[in-house]
Amino acid sequence: MAEVTPTTRDGSASARIAEAVRRAILSGEHQPGERIVQEELAERYGGSRIPVREALRQLESEGLVRLVANTGAWVQSLTMAQCSEVYQTRERLEPLLLRHSAEHLTDEVIHTLDGLAQKMEASDDIEEFLELDRQFHFATYRAEGTYVLRDLVTRLWNTTQPYRRAYTGLVDQEHMRIFHDDHHMLVSALRDGDMKLAEQIVAIHIRRTRVNLERHPEIFPDTDPDQE
């Protein structure tokens, strides 16, 4: 999986564990709402509970894990409203990030994008599809120099990953067709260097996905047990 880590600066155990748990959550190995026991992670990744706890703190700050004092940790689950909120945030931020990336989108990058878009269209495996989709969009986000915005967007993608997975399993041919069309249109706009259009396409693409997600309340938890 690519582009999963928002902010890792050291190679210590706690960072390693944070990365591993993050991947486990994003890959669907740990489902939203699932309990996380410190000692299990410690044993699994070979260490004591100390680095595990630090990793969980970090993941909590990233919105992937929910900690309750003296009680435990759970994989964060979002209500539909919260998920929608994240998507609305992405609608605003990703066009901005794309704009910052404009100068780095060389012919070579665009060629890669084209390849990814086609490969995605040929894919019939959900996990592969999700991974390609992620690679595609982040390939367009190459803003360099500073990383605040890309980190932010990465986190937003991460927190909504489980619902993207659930939704992808439900989507019909017609919507999938439109989804792929968006990608091809984006590649085309970028090839023409029409950044204004590209930004609009990204915003619409995200919004389209959000609206579709909102049509499937069944993939979200029924009640929202006061998880602030």
Add this chain to the structure above:
Amino acid sequence: MAEVTPTTRDGSASARIAEAVRRAILSGEHQPGERIVQEELAERYGGSRIPVREALRQLESEGLVRLVANTGAWVQSLTMAQCSEVYQTRERLEPLLLRHSAEHLTDEVIHTLDGLAQKMEASDDIEEFLELDRQFHFATYRAEGTYVLRDLVTRLWNTTQPYRRAYTGLVDQEHMRIFHDDHHMLVSALRDGDMKLAEQIVAIHIRRTRVNLERHPEIFPDTDPDQE
């Protein structure tokens, strides 16, 4: 100081320390680039280094602290480019947050806003000014139910606080006049229920501050020692 905590869910030592250090950074007690020694914090807040380390991990994730493995922790410092990036992000997000808050902006809230705007105009103390400014804007952000977006905005405010402080000390009468006018116009638009205008004012207000900040490169660190 109000509205400082983005995501605190427990009352344990590590959460208490995180809160205290966060406040110390935001209040200017700890300057960007300043070294943070775990043991000093442990002694100061009464505890061992374990909860201190967890607190630092959390603050790192919030962008207030920078950790380097086996070396130490520093108060995060931003380059001008990074600071500008945060402001551009705010330009996109705060109007969205304001829109979500619309239904909660009762007459009473607007009266409070008006009071804050006037009090700010009368203030000649930088710290008081900064605090009032924060209170003013967050009083307009009352979106309830979900908190992702408000947490995000809180974090963005937090990471740029030191530079807002430095800039406030430099600003001249003319710019200050415009700054206050923005606030009064915002109150007026909210009073009229003209949310579209209100959103525009917020965006312009943030952009104006960003542009002014960019005119003062001297408040940012000269070099940017590869702090990713």
Add this chain to the structure above:
DNA sequence: GGTGGACTGATTGCATCCAGTATGGTGCTT
């Protein structure tokens, strides 16, 4: 039979202790 309370097992939170690593200073070499 249902409800309330006490107990027990499991798990978290934290402190102490030890090992590993980076930094700064000193002395030696060229």
Add this chain to the structure above:
DNA sequence: AAGCACCATACTGGATGCAATCAGTCCACC
């Protein structure tokens, strides 16, 4: 005198162990 290597010190990273807290269960009582 300048540069380099080495060493000592201070700090961080992690493991173990103990106290505190929560959840789930069983039993008594209504």
